[in-house]
Structure formats: C-alpha cells, structure tokens
Amino acid sequence: MKHIFNDPNELLKCAINAQPTLNPSLAVDVAQGVVYDTHSPTPHRRVSVIAGGGSGHEPAHVSLVGTGILQASVSGHIFASPSSTHILHAIQRTPPTHAILLIINQYTGDKLNFNRAAQKARYDGRVVHTVTVGDDVSLSPTAIAKVGRRGLTANPLVCKVAGAAAERGLDVEAVQLISEAVAANVATIGASPQHCHVPGRERAQDESTDNSLYVELGLGIHNEPGAKKVVDNSHSPHTHLIQDMLLRILSSPYTAFGDEDDVILVVNNLGGLSLVELYGVVGVASEVLTRQHAIHPLHTLVGSFMTSLNMPGFSLSLLNVTRADSVCGGVGGVSVVDLLYDPTAVTAWPAMSMGKNTSIEQEERQERVEDGYDVGAEVETKTEQNKTHDKVNLEAQPSTLTPHSRLIAQAVHSACDAVLAAEPDLTHWDTLVGDGDCGTTFSGGASAIKAALAADRLPLTHPAPLFYSLSLLVESSMGGTAGALFALYFGALSNALSGANDVGEANASVDVDWSVHLTSAALTALDELRLFTPAQVGDRTLMDALIPFSSALESGLGIAVAAQHARKGAEETAFMVATLGRAAYCTDYADGSDVNDKDNTHNNKTPNIPDPGAMGVSAIIGGIAGCFN
Ligand SMILES: Nc1ncnc2c1ncn2[C@@H]1O[C@H](COP(=O)(O)OP(=O)(O)O)[C@@H](O)[C@H]1O
Ligand SMILES: O=C[C@H](O)COP(=O)(O)O
Numbered sequence: 001m002k003h004i005f006n007d008p009n010e011l012l013k014c015a016i017n018a019q020p021t022l023n024p025s026l027a028v029d030v031a032q033g034v035v036y037d038t039h040s041p042t043p044h045r046r047v048s049v050i051a052g053g054g055s056g057h058e059p060a061h062v063s064l065v066g067t068g069i070l071q072a073s074v075s076g077h078i079f080a081s082p083s084s085t086h087i088l089h090a091i092q093r094t095p096p097t098h099a100i101l102l103i104i105n106q107y108t109g110d111k112l113n114f115n116r117a118a119q120k121a122r123y124d125g126r127v128v129h130t131v132t133v134g135d136d137v138s139l140s141p142t143a144i145a146k147v148g149r150r151g152l153t154a155n156p157l158v159c160k161v162a163g164a165a166a167e168r169g170l171d172v173e174a175v176q177l178i179s180e181a182v183a184a185n186v187a188t189i190g191a192s193p194q195h196c197h198v199p200g201r202e203r204a205q206d207e208s209t210d211n212s213l214y215v216e217l218g219l220g221i222h223n224e225p226g227a228k229k230v231v232d233n234s235h236s237p238h239t240h241l242i243q244d245m246l247l248r249i250l251s252s253p254y255t256a257f258g259d260e261d262d263v264i265l266v267v268n269n270l271g272g273l274s275l276v277e278l279y280g281v282v283g284v285a286s287e288v289l290t291r292q293h294a295i296h297p298l299h300t301l302v303g304s305f306m307t308s309l310n311m312p313g314f315s316l317s318l319l320n321v322t323r324a325d326s327v328c329g330g331v332g333g334v335s336v337v338d339l340l341y342d343p344t345a346v347t348a349w350p351a352m353s354m355g356k357n358t359s360i361e362q363e364e365r366q367e368r369v370e371d372g373y374d375v376g377a378e379v380e381t382k383t384e385q386n387k388t389h390d391k392v393n394l395e396a397q398p399s400t401l402t403p404h405s406r407l408i409a410q411a412v413h414s415a416c417d418a419v420l421a422a423e424p425d426l427t428h429w430d431t432l433v434g435d436g437d438c439g440t441t442f443s444g445g446a447s448a449i450k451a452a453l454a455a456d457r458l459p460l461t462h463p464a465p466l467f468y469s470l471s472l473l474v475e476s477s478m479g480g481t482a483g484a485l486f487a488l489y490f491g492a493l494s495n496a497l498s499g500a501n502d503v504g505e506a507n508a509s510v511d512v513d514w515s516v517h518l519t520s521a522a523l524t525a526l527d528e529l530r531l532f533t534p535a536q537v538g539d540r541t542l543m544d545a546l547i548p549f550s551s552a553l554e555s556g557l558g559i560a561v562a563a564q565h566a567r568k569g570a571e572e573t574a575f576m577v578a579t580l581g582r583a584a585y586c587t588d589y590a591d592g593s594d595v596n597d598k599d600n601t602h603n604n605k606t607p608n609i610p611d612p613g614a615m616g617v618s619a620i621i622g623g624i625a626g627c628f629n
Contacts, residue, residue: 003199006199006200007200008077008078008198008200008201011199012033012055015058015062016028016030016035016075017030019063022347023065023346023347025037025038025039025066025345026065026066029089029093032085032086032089033052033055033075033076033082033086034073034074034075034086034090035062035065035072035075036065036073036090036094037066037071037072039066039345041095041098042167042169044169045098046098046099046169046170046171046172047098047100047101047165047172048071048072048094048095048099048166049069049071049103049159049162049166049175050070050071050072050073050074050087050090050101050102051064051070051073051103051104051105051159052073052074052090052114053075053082053105053151053155054075054076054078054079054080054081054082054107054222054437054480055079056078056079056196056198056221056222056307056309057221057306057308058304059156059304059305059307060155060156060159060305060306060307061073061074061075061159062075063346063347064346066344066346066347067167067344067346068160068164068167068342068346068349069159069163069164069344069349070163070346071093071094071098071163072090072091072093072094074086074089074090077437077440077441077444077479078198078199078437079437080435080437080441080480080483081107081109081110081112081114081480081481081483081484082113083475083476083479083483084112084116084117084484084487085117085475086476087113087116087117088117088120088121096126099126099127099128099172100118100121100127100128100129100172101128101129101130101162101172101175101176101179102114102117102118102129102130102131103130103131103155103179104131104132104133105133105134105151105155106132106133106134106148106149106150106151107151108481108533108580108581108582109479109480109484110151111132112481112484112532113479113483113484114130116484116487116488127172129172129176131176131179131180131183132151132183133154133155133158134148134149134151134154134183135149135150135151135152135153135154135183135186135187135254135317136150136151136152136188136189136190136220137149137187137188137248137249137252137254138189138190138217138227138228138248139218139227141253141254144584144585145579146539146580146584147580147581150220152188152190152221152268152317153186153188153266153305153306154182154186154188154317155306157186157266157317157319158179158182158183158186160339160340160344160349161178161182161336161340162179163344164338164339164340164344165178165332167342170331170332174331174332177327177331178332178334181324181327181328182319182336184255184323184324184327185255185320185321185323185324185327186255186319186320187250187255187318188266188268188315188316189217189218189245189248189316190217190218190219190220190268190313190314190316191216191217191218191226191230191241191314191315192216192219192226192270192311192313192314193216193312193313194312194313195216195219195223196223196270196271196308196310197309197310198309198436199309201427201436202427214231215229215230216229216230216313217230217244221270221306221308221311222308222434222435222436223435223436224434224435224582230244238280238281238284239284242281242284242288243288246288246289246293246316246318249316249318250318255320256323257295257318257320258322258323259294260322261320261321261322261323262298262320262321262322262337263295263297263298263318263319263320263321264297264298264299264301264318264319265282265297265299265300265316265317265318266318266319267301267303267314267315267316268303268304268305268315268316268317269303269304269307269314270307270312270313270314271307271308271309271310271312272310272311272312272313273312273313273314277314278302278303278314279302286300297318298321298337299337299340302350304348319336321335321337405461407627407628408460408463411623411624411627411628412449412453412458412460414624414626414627415446415619415620415621415623416446416447416449416450416453416623418619418620418622418623418626419442419443419445419616419620422439422442422615422616422619423442423443425439425615426439426442426612426615426616427439427440429610429611429612429615432609433578433582433583433609433611433612434582434612435582437480438482438612438613439612439616441478441479441482441483442478442616444478444479444483445474445477445482445483445486447477448473448474448476448477448478449473452469452473457469463493463518463521464494464495464497464498465494467490467493467497468490468491468494471486471487471488471490471491471493472487474486474487474490475487481582481613482613482616484532485532485533485542488528488532489526489528489546490525492525492528492529493521495524496524496525497517497521515558519553519554522549522553523550523553523554529543529546533580537569538576539576539578539579539580540573540576540577540578540581540611540614541573541578541580541581541611541613541614542617543614544570544573544576544614545566545569545570545615545617545621546566547569548566548568548569549563549565549569551565552564552565552566559624559625559628560628562621562625563621563622563624566617566621566622567622569614570610570614570615570618571610571615573610573611573615574608574609574610574611576611
C-alpha cells in the first residue's frame with residue numbers, strides 16, 4: 001500500500017502542526033499531541049470540553065477543536081490512546097476557572113488513560129467530569145458484556161452537543177447530562193469492503209490479495225474484523241447492505257426508536273470512500289428509512305466524523321433526539337437539535353448553520369513546540385513534580401554501580417531486550433486479533449527505558465524510586481492499554497516497596513530481603529491493578545501472564561519457575577476467547593446471536609494466536625529471570 005507519508009511519526013507531527021493553519025485560533029503542543037483553542041472564551045463560559053484518543057480517526061479529534069466544540073484535543077499514536085500525561089497537558093491548556101468535561105471513547109486504553117488524567121487533574125484542584133461514549137450496535141450484548149460497546153460516530157456528535165452547551169454557559173453537570181443523553185441515544189454500525197492500512201506498518205496478509213466480493217458489516221475503526229461478511233451477487237448489493245444496517249440499528253437492544261420519535265441520520269465516511277459513493281449511501285439510506293420504516297430524519301449529516309485512516313467504507317448512525325431530550329428534560333432550556341445547529345468555528349463540522357467569525361490575535365496562538373511528535377517526551381506536571389522531588393532525582397544517578405545495582409541494571413536491560421526481540425511477533429499477533437499497535441507500544445516503552453538506563457537516569461539503588469521512574473517512563477512513552485496498566489502496576493510496586501532496603505546495601509540479607517519484598521510488592525501491586533481492570537485468568541489479557549507469575553512467587557517457587565508459569569499462562573491464551581480489550585471485538589458470536597450469518601462465514605478469528613499483551617509480559621518476566629539464573 002502506497003502512502004504519501006510512510007513514517008507515522010512524521011505524519012502525526014505534520015498533521016497536528018497543520019491545525020493552526022486551518023483554524024487561526026488554534027495552537028498546538030506537538031510533543032504532547034495536544035491542539036487547543038487560544039480564543040478567549042466568552043465570560044459566561046464555565047466549562048471546557050476535551051476529547052481525544054488514538055490518531056487515525058480525523059477529524060476526531062484534532063480538527064474538532066475551536067469555538068463551539070472542543071477547547072482542546074489530545075492524540076496518541078495511530079490507534080493507541082494518548083497517555084494520561086499527555087491528556088493532563090490538554091487539561092492544563094484550558095482556562096483554570098473552567099470545569100472540565102472529558103469525552104472518552106469506549107476503548108480500554110482511552111478509559112484507563114483519561115480517567116487517570118482526571119484523577120491527576122483533580123489532585124491539582126481541577127473539577128473534572130467524564131462521559132464515556134459507546135454506540136456500536138454490531139456486536140451482541142453477550143459478546144461485549146465486559147468490554148462494552150465501541151465508541152464510533154456518537155463521539156463527535158457528543159463533542160458537538162457538549163461544546164455548544166458549554167458555549168451557552170451551562171454548568172458542567174448540565175453539559176454532562178446532555179452529553180450522556182446523546183451518547184445513550186445514538187446507534188451506529190459500519191461497513192467496508194476493505195480494511196484500512198496503517199502507514200509504515202506491514203500489510204495484513206489478505207489486504208492486497210483480497211478480491212472477494214464481500215463487504216464486512218460491523219467492523220471496527222481499528223481494523224477489528226466485522227461481525228459478519230456479506231456476500232451478495234445481486235445487482236444492488238448496497239441496497240441490501242444498507243437495509244441490513246438500518247434494521248440492525250432500529251432493532252438493536254441498546255437504543256429504542258419509537259414511531260413518533262424524531263431522529264437525525266448521520267452518514268459517516270470511514271476515510272477512503274469517494275464522495276459520490278457517500279452521497280449514494282445517503283440517497284439509499286434515506287429512501288430505506290422513508291419507505292420501509294416511515295422515518296423522515298429531521299436532518300441528515302454527511303461527511304467525515306470518525307474515520308479509520310483510509311478505510312473505503314462508511315457507517316450509519318441514528319440519533320434519537322426525542323429520547324435524548326426527554327432524558328435531559330430540557331436542561332438549560334435547550335434541545336439537542338438546537339445544540340447541533342449552534343454555530344461553530346470548527347470548519348471540519350458540516351455547515352448546519354453559519355460559522356461564527358472569530359478575530360484572533362496572532363501572538364495568542366504562537367506557542368508551538370517545534371520538536372517532533374514525541375510521545376516519549378518526558379514531561380513533569382505539577383502533580384508529578386511534587387512526587388518526583390519527594391522521591392526521585394532522575395538526573396543525579398551514580399554511574400558507578402554497586403554489584404547489586406549492576407544486577408538490577410542488567411535485569412532492566414535484559415527485560416527491555418526481550419521485549420524488543422518479541423516486538424515483531426507482538427505486532428503480528430495484534431494485527432490479527434487487535435489493532436496492530438501492541439508491539440510498538442511495548443517496544444516504545446522498552447526503548448525509552450533503555451535510553452534512560454544508558455543516560456544514568458534510572459535510580460538503581462532503591463527499588464521504590466526505580467519503579468516510580470519506570471512508571472513515569474512507560475506512562476509517557478507507551479500510551480494505549482498496556483502503557484496505562486504498566487504505569488499503574490509499576491507505580492503500585494513503587495509504593496509497596498517504599499519500606500524496602502537499598503539494593504546497594506552490602507550485607508548478606510540483601511538477596512533475601514529483595515525476594516521477600518518483591519514477592520509481597522508483586523501481590524500488592526496486582527491487587528491494586530485489579531482496581532482498574534476486571535480481567536481474570538481466562539479473559540485473554542496480559543493478566544493471564546501476570547497472575548500465574550504472582551501466584552508462583554507467592555508459593556515461594558522463585559523467579560525462574562515463576563517466569564515459566566507466566567510463559568505458560570501467556571501461551572494458553574491462544575486457546576481463549578477474549579472478553580476484554582480490543583480482541584473482544586474480534587471473537588465469534590459465541591451466543592449464536594448473529595442469526596443472519598447463514599453461510600457461516602463467521603469463523604473463529606483467533607485460532608491459536610496468543611494474546612500479544614500476555615506474551616509481552618511473559619517476555620519481560622523471562623528477560624528479568626534470565627539474569628537471576
Ligand atoms: N481490560 C484489560 N485488562 C488487562 N489487560 C488488558 C485489558 N484489555 C486489554 N488488555 C491487554 O492489552 C493488550 C493490548 O495492549 P495495547 O496494544 O496497548 O492495547 P490497545 O490497542 O487497546 O491500546 C492486550 O493484548 C491485552 O493483553
Ligand atoms: O484509536 C484508538 C483508541 O482511541 C485508543 O484505544 P486503545 O488505547 O484502547 O487502543
């Protein structure tokens with residue numbers, strides 16, 4: 001697949017840098033993936049709305065920043081959540097008197113990282129509310145019982161309504177209520193004859209050779225395979241497809257559509273569909289709604305709202321404005337339709353009314369970070385500064401190591417090398433069962449840690465500051481679900497080890513102390529991690545490696561055997577059905593709910609492929625264990 005940009009980092013840097021050119025009131029902080037509005041908010045405004053997520057879904061969210069929609073956006077790598085550190089930077093770009101509403105898309109990494117950023121901002125005294133958005137109707141309630149519905153086109157709709165409500169001066173509780181009402185009343189399903197391609201990444205095997213005539217129905221926006229493959233040899237396959245999609249929306253168990261309800265139809269380009277085809281979809285969808293369902297949408301929105309790179313498909317959404325209005329009970333005296341129609345300076349939003357003219361002082365928007373798009377950039381927030389100065393001085397590490405701290409350095413090094421060696425496999429597996437970013441997420445963390453080690457920036461003399469530094473490093477360099485979980489786990493290890501001896505202490509009990517302390521800390525940290533994820537053994541996540549590892553340590557089996565247990569646990573994920581994380585969307589309709597799949601094209605999509613996160617964790621543990629043999 002040819003692209004104009006083949007280096008994703010360069011691509012993201014240029015795309016973010018372009019935003020002030022497109023809307024002069026914007027400024028960017030490229031290193032943090034943040035775009036923010038510098039236009040002075042009207043005095044009656046009390047709320048800033050922020051949204052973000054992985055890149056690759058533009059205009060969401062970089063191009064939704066501006067008067068009337070978002071105050072700031074924050075973007076991670078392609079298809080990977082930004083870290084909480086970066087999200088906190090976006091929060092810090094808002095007027096300090098404003099309450100914040102974070103619009104979170106329902107994906108594991110986004111939920112972890114945005115909620116963690118909210119926690120940090122609250123610690124800094126900010127008022128932060130959140131709304132989580134999931135509108136996909138392609139998967140059955142049983143299939144997504146744990147992971148929840150994916151966030152698709154509802155997200156930009158919620159951003160628009162929330163931004164307009166904030167612009168009208170409503171308080172954060174009211175803006176949240178309206179946003180939740182909209183989020184709960186959108187139903188979306190996507191379809192595409194082909195997946196998208198991530199610049200710079202290897203092509204999935206079937207990408208170039210796939211000449212079949214099917215269209216995937218209910219596929220995700222990160223290349224998660226569709227819930228169903230539709231093969232249709234009739235002259236008008238699009239009509240059957242669109243009928244099927246609308247039927248699934250109208251009969252979905254998630255959102256009700258009554259005969260008298262007013263709806264808005266949204267036809268969203270998934271990124272690579274020609275406009276003429278997109279308009280064709282609008283025509284057919286409107287006709288199907290009118291003729292077969294007696295539904296006359298109040299308004300039809302068409303364009304790119306939530307894309308998936310260059311995917312040549314579309315999604316259909318219906319927003320039930322009657323029910324959304326009834327949920328929020330006319331709070332603030334406005335209706336959802338009013339808010340959708342409110343003017344905005346955001347040019348990526350389709351013109352439903354005249355855009356507002358904003359005059360912006362040039363100097364106000366000059367602040368730009370000229371370095372590359374670098375999610376590994378080290379940043380210190382107010383919260384982190386307090387902690388770092390209490391606990392760790394990253395700059396002042398001795399380069400002359402005691403034997404014990406040298407061993408620790410070797411273990412860290414070896415764990416990183418094991419991850420880097422595993423990266424191609426992790427990427428391959430995640431491409432087949434997830435969104436393909438797991439390998440680069442893990443290797444990003446490993447490279448950042450190796451760089452810190454090489455620069456003597458890791459405190460190797462005591463485990464508590466060491467794990468604290470590691471938590472900061474993975475948080476800023478990884479992103480995604482894995483980055484958030486590692487940051488939480490290492491942070492918890494650090495807290496649990498704060499009473500442990502210095503590793504440099506030259507006495508015979510050091511080794512004993514370390515294994516005792518580490519075992520107890522590993523168990524405490526696992527408990528803390530469980531506050532953030534419900535994953536158990538058998539859910540096909542990285543916990544399938546971490547839990548057996550911790551149990552083996554608890555049984556006194558020693559690190560080498562514990563590493564074998566982690567490996568075994570990780571390998572066994574190959575025979576598990578995912579119920580959490582991105583892979584949950586790639587599994588079968590085990591409950592048989594896809595009654596339309598008559599030709600049984602819906603085969604098991606994870607045959608003998610281990611969970612990449614679990615294999616990554618096992619590689620880390622194996623790398624560490626190798627140093628203690
Ligand atoms: N809820 C969860 N709890 C624990 N681990 C999870 C969860 N969801 C996903 N994972 C792990 O995260 C790995 C993917 O990591 P990553 O690529 O960072 O995720 P994402 O693509 O969602 O950002 C999966 O292979 C799985 O091991
Ligand atoms: O684009 C991807 C999502 O916004 C991030 O979700 P994830 O980190 O769970 O993959």
